[in-house]
Amino acid sequence: MAEDSCATQLIDGNGEFNAAELQKFVNTVKLHQCGLSYAVVAIVGPQSSGKSTLLNHLFRTNFREMNALNGRSQTTKGIWIAKAVGIEPFTIVIDLEGTDSRERGEDDATFEKQSALFALAVADIVLINIWCHDIGREQAANKPLLKTVFQVMMRLFSPRKTTLLFVIRDKTKTPFNILEPILREDIQKIWETVPKPQAYKDTPLSEFFHVEVVALSSYEENEKQFKVEVFQLRQKFFHSISPGGLAGDRRGVVPASGFSFSAEQIWKIIKENKDLDLPAHKVMVATVRCEEIAYEKFSRLASDKEWMALEQAVQSDAVPGFGKRISSILEKYLSEYDMESVYFEEGVRNAKREHLESKALQLVHPVYISMLGHLRSRALESFKTRLEQSLGGGEGFAASVRSCSQSSMLEFDQGSSDAAIQQASWDASKVREKLRRDIEAHASLVRSEKLSELIANYKKQISAALTEPVESLFESGGKDTWASIRRLLKRESDVAVSAFSSAIAGFELDQAIFEEMIRSLKEYSRSVVERKAREEASKVLVRMKDRFVTVFNHDKDSLPRVWTGKEDIRAITNEARSESLKLLSTMAAIRLDQKADKIENVLFSTLMDRTVAIPSQNTGIGVSGDPLVSRTWEKVPPEKTLITPVQCKSIWRQFIAETEYTVTQAISAQEAYKRRNSWLPPTWAIVAMLILGLNELMFLLRNPLYLLVLFITYLLGKAIWVQIDIPGEFGNGTLSKLSSLSTRFLPTVINLVRRLASESEESSAPMPPQWLASQSFRNQIQKSDSVASSIPDSSVSTETGVEHISPQLKHRRVTNPEQEETSCSGTHD
Numbered sequence: 001m002a003e004d005s006c007a008t009q010l011i012d013g014n015g016e017f018n019a020a021e022l023q024k025f026v027n028t029v030k031l032h033q034c035g036l037s038y039a040v041v042a043i044v045g046p047q048s049s050g051k052s053t054l055l056n057h058l059f060r061t062n063f064r065e066m067n068a069l070n071g072r073s074q075t076t077k078g079i080w081i082a083k084a085v086g087i088e089p090f091t092i093v094i095d096l097e098g099t100d101s102r103e104r105g106e107d108d109a110t111f112e113k114q115s116a117l118f119a120l121a122v123a124d125i126v127l128i129n130i131w132c133h134d135i136g137r138e139q140a141a142n143k144p145l146l147k148t149v150f151q152v153m154m155r156l157f158s159p160r161k162t163t164l165l166f167v168i169r170d171k172t173k174t175p176f177n178i179l180e181p182i183l184r185e186d187i188q189k190i191w192e193t194v195p196k197p198q199a200y201k202d203t204p205l206s207e208f209f210h211v212e213v214v215a216l217s218s219y220e221e222n223e224k225q226f227k228v229e230v231f232q233l234r235q236k237f238f239h240s241i242s243p244g245g246l247a248g249d250r251r252g253v254v255p256a257s258g259f260s261f262s263a264e265q266i267w268k269i270i271k272e273n274k275d276l277d278l279p280a281h282k283v284m285v286a287t288v289r290c291e292e293i294a295y296e297k298f299s300r301l302a303s304d305k306e307w308m309a310l311e312q313a314v315q316s317d318a319v320p321g322f323g324k325r326i327s328s329i330l331e332k333y334l335s336e337y338d339m340e341s342v343y344f345e346e347g348v349r350n351a352k353r354e355h356l357e358s359k360a361l362q363l364v365h366p367v368y369i370s371m372l373g374h375l376r377s378r379a380l381e382s383f384k385t386r387l388e389q390s391l392g393g394g395e396g397f398a399a400s401v402r403s404c405s406q407s408s409m410l411e412f413d414q415g416s417s418d419a420a421i422q423q424a425s426w427d428a429s430k431v432r433e434k435l436r437r438d439i440e441a442h443a444s445l446v447r448s449e450k451l452s453e454l455i456a457n458y459k460k461q462i463s464a465a466l467t468e469p470v471e472s473l474f475e476s477g478g479k480d481t482w483a484s485i486r487r488l489l490k491r492e493s494d495v496a497v498s499a500f501s502s503a504i505a506g507f508e509l510d511q512a513i514f515e516e517m518i519r520s521l522k523e524y525s526r527s528v529v530e531r532k533a534r535e536e537a538s539k540v541l542v543r544m545k546d547r548f549v550t551v552f553n554h555d556k557d558s559l560p561r562v563w564t565g566k567e568d569i570r571a572i573t574n575e576a577r578s579e580s581l582k583l584l585s586t587m588a589a590i591r592l593d594q595k596a597d598k599i600e601n602v603l604f605s606t607l608m609d610r611t612v613a614i615p616s617q618n619t620g621i622g623v624s625g626d627p628l629v630s631r632t633w634e635k636v637p638p639e640k641t642l643i644t645p646v647q648c649k650s651i652w653r654q655f656i657a658e659t660e661y662t663v664t665q666a667i668s669a670q671e672a673y674k675r676r677n678s679w680l681p682p683t684w685a686i687v688a689m690l691i692l693g694l695n696e697l698m699f700l701l702r703n704p705l706y707l708l709v710l711f712i713t714y715l716l717g718k719a720i721w722v723q724i725d726i727p728g729e730f731g732n733g734t735l736s737k738l739s740s741l742s743t744r745f746l747p748t749v750i751n752l753v754r755r756l757a758s759e760s761e762e763s764s765a766p767m768p769p770q771w772l773a774s775q776s777f778r779n780q781i782q783k784s785d786s787v788a789s790s791i792p793d794s795s796v797s798t799e800t801g802v803e804h805i806s807p808q809l810k811h812r813r814v815t816n817p818e819q820e821e822t823s824c825s826g827t828h829d
């Protein structure tokens, strides 16, 4: 049992505080676990007055006792501490060095005072050991001791209501009820003589102390009785801190975990001879201890394995149940703090708890932010995926964005709620707001992409729908070309706008944006036409020459002209030029707005027929006599001008020069034809032949057989002539005709002979050669008709306003198949 009390020297004889030994003692006896449920008992009294003996019997401690055989010398040096054995609550026993020590000298009472003050500061119960025979004596040994106790009590600032248990040793036969009043009187006298601060001048002793008195028999003379009385006294120390107990009125208790620090600090202050402000000391102890506890809890939190694992995991991804797990870890350490600091000053305790909590949350906050970052990224990614799937499913864009956004925000809200830490009131709204902005930005990006894609597609469609038809219309340009283009543009533009409007309905765009897009699409349609018009305008000279050649070289039935000398080349030339000039007029300006202009009039009056020229004030063009000396057309803005007046003039000049050769060729062909068809010899030659050949003529008249042979020969020759159509063949060129005749002559002769043979067999009348000739001609015409009927119908829909192709153009298609593919239709006025 004695071993359990662990007697330890707290302060050595030189006044040095043994903090390490004290901590060892505290840990050994587990004092720090006691909270406030512990009592401190100290004993003061003269040296060798049996203090240690009493404590050892009373609390079953093992303080060193003096051996009686060695005489009365000092045994206890300094201050010792031990645990009372077998007493509840936990009781600390402090044995002090005796007063009036011969070893320290009569005048050296400094240590006595210091140790007395220490005892009063830390103990709830102070035993004052006095000899029975000193009671009532004027020079009693206990009087200086009591004076010291009362004086130092004044320096504690706050009365602890310490219990002073006077233990009368070696009681005599004087009854206790006589001794006690005498002792109390002595105590009162001493209290009154002690100088007190003004505040405590009239304060009664009972305000500071709870006084108890017991008397014990002599240990040496009546040990048995001594032990019985000590045993009875021991009972008083059970539940001493409970109300009604020996220390039931105690105040300002320091929690057990702060005892060692408190004792050390008190001794330090006492040694420095400073005033010992117990309330302030208590706050100081609470502050230090709470800080120590908080620091220890924070350190353990920072190195907590579960926390570190979570911190690591959150670096790479969101962790399910993050909030609960972190809250649980924090709660664990905060609860431990609460438990360990519960007995300390409340204000200090709470302040330190807040500080601990704040530090713990600071530690956790970056991880929490990372967690929210993961949740935000996840929600954003899921929004992107959902939106893609939703759009793939054909849902409207705006509706998809709304539903996907709601789902993703809900996902984030659930995640952030799961990540919320119970101890913190952190707001995820900033991260949520950032997520909302990210979602909007992504939706906006996708919207732009989708719209751009749609617009590009519709532009492509418009371009495809307009380019070739417009090109075709320009190719066969005439009076109605621009009207047809306008109708075509309107129709294709309306179709595209209607389809585009349906396609972007799901985007739920602002009306202004929607209208701007439609306007842009229409503008694009116009630009396609304008671009094509500019492209065609750059090729106008070639087109004019083609038009000229086509009209010039073909008759009204679209058959190639044969220059026989009967044609009016001047009229044909004028007609061909007129057609070409119409083409130039068509290509001179963009006429998508249906505004009237005078370009055609000016061109015709200036370039074709000056006799019907419109007066210059009507045309409004030109400042001199020539209205084409200008860079602008009247009523046509520059941006709509494709070919300026002056360019028209230049093009026309070049056109005339380059088509002149065709006209010259035609005139030459006509004269050559005339020459070829004059095959009869001159009259003088015929007269000469008649005169010179009179004898031969007479011979024939006298021999009718010769005449018959000649006649038959003539008929045969004529039949062959007609069958082969020699004049017609020679009209196409001498060389080719000779080749053709050489191949057809023999079959024709054979054919005639056969027919004559068959006719003679059938005894029919012989067929006249004229019939053969007319039959041959009909065959030829049928052949031509079959060729003409092979010309494709080049009329176009009435919507484009294009009418039937002109005969000249029709013929041109037959003779120039390459151009047939690109041409669409021809117009005429």
Ligand SMILES: Nc1nc2c(ncn2[C@@H]2O[C@H](COP(=O)(O)OP(=O)(O)OP(=O)(O)O)[C@@H](O)[C@H]2O)c(=O)[nH]1
Binding pocket: 046, 047, 048, 049, 050, 051, 052, 053, 054, 064, 065, 066, 067, 068, 069, 073, 074, 075, 076, 096, 097, 098, 099, 169, 170, 217, 218, 219, 220, 221
């Ligand atoms: N007369 C008398 N002597 C006692 C009594 N109790 C103990 N003693 C004797 O007193 C002597 C001193 O005993 P301690 O217990 O060491 O006394 P102490 O007061 O602790 O001594 P210090 O610590 O040195 O001041 C011993 O020889 C004891 O046997 C008692 O009740 N009466």
